[in-house]
Amino acid sequence: MSMEILEERRTSIQEKGRSCCSGDGLRCDTASVAGAVSQRACVYCGARVVLNPITDAFHIVHGPIGCASYTWDIRGSLTSGSELYRNSFSTDLQEKDIVFGGAEKLTRAIDEAVVHYKPRLIFVYATCIVGVIGDDVEAVCRRAEERHGIRVIAVKAPGFSGTKSTGYRMACNALIQLMQPHADQPRAKGVNILGDYNLAGEMWIIKNYLKEMGIPVVATMTGDASYAALTRAPAAQLNIVQCAGSMMYLARRMEDEMGVPWMRASFFGVEDTSTALRQVAERLGDTTAKAKAEAIIRKRAARATDFLERYKPHFVGKKAAIFVGGGFKAISLIRQFNEMGIETVVVGTQTGKPEDYEVIESLVNPGTVILDDANPAELETFMREKGADILVGGVKERPLAYKLGMAFCDHNHERKHALGGFEGVENFTREVNLSLNSPVWRFTRGRNSYAATAARQAAQVRQALAAGI
Numbered sequence: 480m481s482m483e484i485l486e487e488r489r490t491s492i493q494e495k496g497r498s499c500c501s502g503d504g505l506r507c508d509t510a511s512v513a514g515a516v517s518q519r520a521c522v523y524c525g526a527r528v529v530l531n532p533i534t535d536a537f538h539i540v541h542g543p544i545g546c547a548s549y550t551w552d553i554r555g556s557l558t559s560g561s562e563l564y565r566n567s568f569s570t571d572l573q574e575k576d577i578v579f580g581g582a583e584k585l586t587r588a589i590d591e592a593v594v595h596y597k598p599r600l601i602f603v604y605a606t607c608i609v610g611v612i613g614d615d616v617e618a619v620c621r622r623a624e625e626r627h628g629i630r631v632i633a634v635k636a637p638g639f640s641g642t643k644s645t646g647y648r649m650a651c652n653a654l655i656q657l658m659q660p661h662a663d664q665p666r667a668k669g670v671n672i673l674g675d676y677n678l679a680g681e682m683w684i685i686k687n688y689l690k691e692m693g694i695p696v697v698a699t700m701t702g703d704a705s706y707a708a709l710t711r712a713p714a715a716q717l718n719i720v721q722c723a724g725s726m727m728y729l730a731r732r733m734e735d736e737m738g739v740p741w742m743r744a745s746f747f748g749v750e751d752t753s754t755a756l757r758q759v760a761e762r763l764g765d766t767t768a769k770a771k772a773e774a775i776i777r778k779r780a781a782r783a784t785d786f787l788e789r790y791k792p793h794f795v796g797k798k799a800a801i802f803v804g805g806g807f808k809a810i811s812l813i814r815q816f817n818e819m820g821i822e823t824v825v826v827g828t829q830t831g832k833p834e835d836y837e838v839i840e841s842l843v844n845p846g847t848v849i850l851d852d853a854n855p856a857e858l859e860t861f862m863r864e865k866g867a868d869i870l871v872g873g874v875k876e877r878p879l880a881y882k883l884g885m886a887f888c889d890h891n892h893e894r895k896h897a898l899g900g901f902e903g904v905e906n907f908t909r910e911v912n913l914s915l916n917s918p919v920w921r922f923t924r925g926r927n928s929y930a931a932t933a934a935r936q937a938a939q940v941r942q943a944l945a946a947g948i
Contacts, residue, residue: 484857487512491852496845505836507851510642516854518802518875519829521638523606524549525646529725530602530634530653531564532556532676532701533709537598540569541585541616542606547571554892557677559703563598572608582614589623589631600706601631602653610637630706632656643804644724644830651729654700655736658713662737667714669695670759671739673730674722675746677702678892681899685721685746688756688900691775692768700726713737717762719744719755724805724830746899747811747907749783749818779901786905790912791820797915800825800867802850802858802876803890806835812871812890813842819908824865827853855879863934869915882933884923886914 484492490506511517523540527549531538540547550567558564570588572581585603592601601623605616616633623631632653636646670689675682682702689696698704698712718730718741730741742762744755753776760769799821801812806828813823823843827850828835839849848861858879862870870880873891880887888910890898898907 484860485512485515488515488854488857492848492850492857495840495843495847495849504833505849505851507836508644508830508832511852515852516856517852518854519852520643520646521607521636522641522643522646522649523604523636523638525643525725526604526634526636526650526653527646528554528643528676529647529650529701532558533600533704533706534558534564535561535599535705536564537592537596537601538564538567539585539588539592539601539603540567540606541581541588541603541614542570542572542608544569544571546604546606554676555678556702557680557683559683560705563596568592577608577612580612580614581609582616582619585614585616585619586623589619589627593627593629599629600657601629602634603631604634604636607637607639610635610640630657642830647725647830648728651726651732654709654729655732657706657709658733658737661710662713664711664714666716667695667697667711669697669715670717670719670763671698671700671712671715672696672702673700673718673720673741674724674726675699675702675899676722676892679894679897681746681897681903684897684900684902688772688775689759692756692760692765692771694759694763694765694768700729713739715739717742717759719759721746721807722805723807723835724828724832743807745807745811747808747903748815749780749787749901749904750814751811752900752904753780783901783904787819787908790908793912793916794820797821797868798824798866800858800862800865800870802827802853802870802872804829804873806831806839808890810835810838810842813839815904815907817842819911821869821911823847824867825850825858825861827851827858859883869911881923884920884931886911886917886920888914 493505511519523546531551547567547569551565570581570584576584603616603620620631620633634649634653636649672685682699686696697715698708718733718739720726720730720741720743723743733739734741745751746755756772760772799816801809801823803809809826809828816823825848826839829852831851850857869886870876871888871890874893877887896906897903
């Protein structure tokens with residue numbers, strides 16, 4: 480392992496074929512190491528990721544104006560209905576509010592929202608400052624519900640109170656609070672889809688498959704979701720969990736409190752999409768749906784596989800690095816790259832769990848570096864060391880890849896085309912090919928490129944430090 484890695488970070492990094500330094504597996508699902516420049520976002524960010532796609536919800540950020548910058552236009556999510564969620568509102572707390580409290584200002588903000596926008600559902604996010612000064616946001620929301628006769632739900636999300644995963648749980652608690660009054664409705668035919676945020680229309684692709692199978696979708700959580708659909712969610716026969724990192728907590732609570740069973744599924748790649756469709760029909764015990772699923776797979780999987788085979792010659796000898804949010808997505812990407820004939824040599828996640836890393840290790844070759852909560856310096860070190868040709872990640876990783884003269888594919892929140900389902904296989908294959916085999920890399924990987932110059936300068940700095948200059 481590279482000597483440049485912080486000593487405190489070594490237990491969160493391992494190379495397949497070598498034991499982890501701690502001797503008891505990869506350290507993960509814990510707070511970031513202070514000073515390590517972690518890629519993780521805060522609790523508020525995690526909560527906003529889950530709740531923002533509810534299309535007819537009104538979002539009030541109770542705190543300074545800066546937190547309100549994290550909104551729909553940063554993450555993205557498509558809608559087939561209301562566009563109210565595209566707006567973001569803040570109480571814009573000032574010094575006076577921080578000294579004397581911001582509860583009164585929040586009350587006025589809710590009253591103003593009801594008058595001007597007439598929402599059926601309001602989420603109020605308590606940010607860091609609110610956690611410090613102690614505003615009773617829940618009490619304000621309860622009084623607002625009584626006053627206006629609508630749902631006003633507090634989301635306790637001060638950034639310092641945990642990690643992004645904590646924010647996911649806070650959002651799931653808010654969804655449970657929304658659904659609980661409707662928990663006793665009779666069971667209806669159909670499923671809920673959890674953990675897809677319809678970033679580029681993936682939710683519609685999945686819903687179309689299920690529609691062809693004769694399986695209604697009761698509610699989506701939360702891509703293209705609505706207040707009315709979410710109140711019907713407890714009636715579903717099954718929860719299909721796509722993003723386990725953000726929604727497994729909700730799935731377990733719905734099973735315990737509302738009797739809705741769950742299953743994990745991935746709709747990324749030919750293999751995972753085919754498996755997911757079969758398993759949904761099997762879990763519902765629907766033989767007709769299973770027959771229709773096989774028909775969909777025969778037709779669309781064959782087309783996607785044929786498309787992929789035409790591109791495989793362009794991928795011979797190529798190596799990939801992966802750094803994404805959840806462990807389940809990383810697992811799907813490794814499988815997709817295996818289908819493409821591309822070896823994964825570096826893989827990491829922000830919120831992976833021990834069981835995710837066990838699966839990841841089983842899928843990659845010896846020598847592959849596996850990281851939890853990596854920082855840019857670590858990613859750069861291991862991508863160079865392992866000779867990665869392309870990095871798949873999110874918006875924060877794009878500049879790093881380009882600085883190194885490396886191809887990049889955005890698999891997170893800034894992409895504009897769907898990467899899920901069989902259609903997504905073609906889109907992903909096409910994008911990887913265009914990026915990997917772009918002629919621009921001839922000008923960025925030579926001795927005089929920015930990446931090469933930066934590497935030489937970094938080596939000179941290390942030599943000077945070692946010499947005590």
